[in-house]
Amino acid sequence: MTHQPFQSQIPSCAWQRPLGLGWDNPYTVRYASNLDDGPWHGMPLGGLGAGCIGRSPRGEFNLWHIDGGEHIFKTLPACQFSVFEQTTDGRSKTYALSTQPPTDGTLSSWQWYPPTSAVQQTGTYSALYPQSWYHYQGVYQSQLLCEQFSPIIPHNYQETSYPLGIFEWTAHNPTDKPLTLSIMLTWENTVGWFTNAIKTPQVRVRDDGSPVYEYQPRWGESTDNYNRWIENNFRVGCLMSRLSTHEIPEEGEGQWAIATIANPAVEVFYHTRWDPTSSGEAVWSPFATDGSLSDSEDETPAASGERLACAIAVRFTLRPGRTRKIPFILAWDFPVTQFGYTQVKSDFSGQLPSTGEEPAGKPIGYYRRYTDFFGRNGKNAWSMVRTALKHSDTWKEAIAEWRKPILDDPGFPQPLKMALFNELYLLADGGTLWTAGTENDPIGQFGVLECLDYRWYESLDVRLYGGFALTQLWPKLEKAVMLAFARAIPQGDNTPRIIGYNQAQAVRKIASATPHDLGAPNEHPWAKTNYTSYQDCNLWKDLGCDFVLQVYRYFIWTGSADLEFLQDCWGAIVETLDYLKTFDRDGDGIPENSGAPDQTFDDWKLKGISAYCGGLWLAALEAAIAIGNQLQDAQTSPSADLKGQIEQWSTWLTQAKPLYQKTLWNGSYYNLDSESGSQVVMADQLCGQFYTQLLNLPPIVPEDCTQTTLETIYNSCFTLFNQTQNPDRAALGVANGVNPDGSPENPNATHPLEIWTGINFGLAAFMLQQGMKGEAFAIAEAVVNQIYTHGLQFRTPEAITAAGTFRASHYLRAMAIWGLYHVSASGHEWVMGHQ
Missing domain, CATH: 2.70.98 (Beta-galactosidase; Chain A, domain 5)
Incomplete structure (x- = not known):
């Protein structure tokens, strides 16, 4: 038998492919306007x-x-x-x-x-x-x-x-x-x-409504x-x-x-x-x-x-x-x-x-x-x-030391260990910017594109899940990103533009609104935010909540010690929650969705109180109160402003939490919203509850409702959906939203019937929190299988369909798989040991 001297050098969980072997049926792009370079990515x-x-x-x-x-x-x-x-x-x-x-x-x-x-x-x-x-x-x-x-x-x-x-x-x-x-x-x-x-590259609106510019x-x-x-x-x-x-x-x-x-x-x-x-x-x-x-x-x-x-x-x-x-x-x-090309003077890092x-x-x-x-x-x-x-030998030793406890973890499946590391590729590949440091930004400014089709930096809704990796592995870069959003929230930009979704006119950025992103490579990232114009993101109901939750995520996951960071973000937190509260049209304590796609599922209409945005609102209030308490406890003399703000948020929360439960709970899951009449089971409906558990905050819904909802999601959006859409093949993953029997509410819908890789990893983390280990790993492994057996490796898309197509490759949200490792017992110990 021939000696094989190299096997011990390659971790057993590494992704493997025979050299030069092509794919029989690689997944292809869903829309012709989207990028599809083919499967030959390494x-x-x-x-x-x-x-x-x-x-x-x-x-x-x-x-x-x-x-x-x-x-x-x-x-x-x-x-x-x-x-x-x-x-x-x-x-x-x-x-x-x-x-x-x-x-x-x-x-x-x-x-x-x-x-x-x-x-x-x-x-x-x-x-x-x-x-x-x-x-x-x-x-x-x-x-x-x-x-x-x-x-x-x-x-x-x-x-x-x-x-x-x-x-x-x-x-x-x-x-x-x-x-x-x-x-x-x-x-x-x-x-x-x-x-x-x-x-002077020309900007045009693509057939899917998003802005693109010429690059030669x-x-x-x-x-x-x-x-x-x-x-x-x-x-x-x-x-x-x-x-x-x-x-x-x-x-x-x-x-x-x-x-x-x-x-x-x-x-x-x-x-x-x-x-x-x-x-x-x-x-x-x-x-x-x-x-x-x-x-x-x-x-x-x-x-x-x-x-x-x-x-x-x-x-x-x-x-x-x-x-x-x-x-x-x-x-x-x-x-x-x-x-x-610009006339703006700036001292950005x-x-x-x-x-x-x-x-x-x-x-x-x-x-x-x-x-x-x-x-x-x-x-x-x-x-x-x-x-x-x-120094290369020293660097290689440091990489091995970092990976060893994860690779040796018997409780985390081998395919997920592989994807855990390989999904980090985007931190280098994703059009990444990392500037030189300055006095104001000693670590520099940092940004990763949402994806190569939606080419703008650090989309806040996407990094709610996609930011798990950066927060755990390079927390100072996470801090730089969140401080950039904190600086941007008070700023306004009254430049008018046409919204791709409905051809309405809107200003680019309203002061106090949380921007969707930190700008694009053809303008001036960090100085000109809110680049995307597919939707009017000034109207979105999740972005302000996403900001507050990610601020608190950084604070908690880095040892709950960086009070200066909380202070730097405090003004922006107050502004954005006040701004978001203006969408509470009836004064019941919860901002309503408008009937337009005004959140991260930006082709999916929600109306009234929604499970997704309403839950994030409740979780953000919990996080903001916790931030206020941290700052108040750290002050030598109590601040009336802090105390008053905490009391106001507490009043909103007390009013809103029972209303959310009463309005949306139907005994098996939370209704999509309060006014559309839809019976769809939304996979990410309890994202807010997931975050409260992730950040050790009080729950926003009862424990038994959380458990029942996740069981319903697994049955409808995973088991029954895959049986109806893909009966003769391996499981696809969790669909964003289907009827309780797994069938589409609207067979022509886009986002509800897509399997979003990052949402799936986040949902798997949520289920693992709830002790649903088998279900969590089944979902995550199904998605990993889709990516790594169909030519999508190192260009992971946002969305996969039952037809074997994908949308938005090189996508930020898929790094949510680091949330799955974080909530595992050994993963939590690993994170705590690296603070």
């Missing part, structure tokens, strides 16, 4: 807010989120690993390790790795964020493993921001004769590509790019840069670097300048012959229309039974992210130097967080290489 590399790169189970690099907030999904064939192997009798094999050859005629001289098929197993791709592994089998005589990762480490606010990909190759010779191997990394110089060539990267524009070979003690590599006259780098300007280690046991070869649009023979011919390169140095800048790439190769001989490790580092330094009112046509720009540690001139890629080669 784990991203790169620090939070540093830009990231995706590499798929086929082996190609194909996702380029280098420009903050922007999405490019294209394969660059020249960005590639290749392996040469030769036996003692002179026979050799050489492959570029993507199973997908270029389709444009480039690199025609290269040989491409065979994909797994029915007749040949060629290897396995495994992923457990922030690590992934390519295990090559059945092609070479040697056994090869490429592990790749970035230093994503909880409660770490430095290395977690680094723009680095670390590749650790392990080669093992299982034969009885020596093998000569050479591993080559080639990379195209793309400096200058990742910025919008359209300086400078793809392929490599004029003045050049490559330089560097030998620095034992560190060797190629630095990719560009001629520039700008003292302060502009967006897209900076460097790439690829590097490895030279030592007496290996030979290092290089070729600094070759044409990636050619046949590629300049590098392939010597490499495929004996694993070498020409050691050619050429720093000539690219002429207009020319593109260039570089290559490094490491050759070594393995004796029988021996194993060798070879590291490669990929670093990039693009320090500036620019946004829309990390912003580029300003001389006062910005002239028309000058973009707002921010430095990325990693520049606090490597400088801001865009010339620090090699410094990052040195840092990575020195």
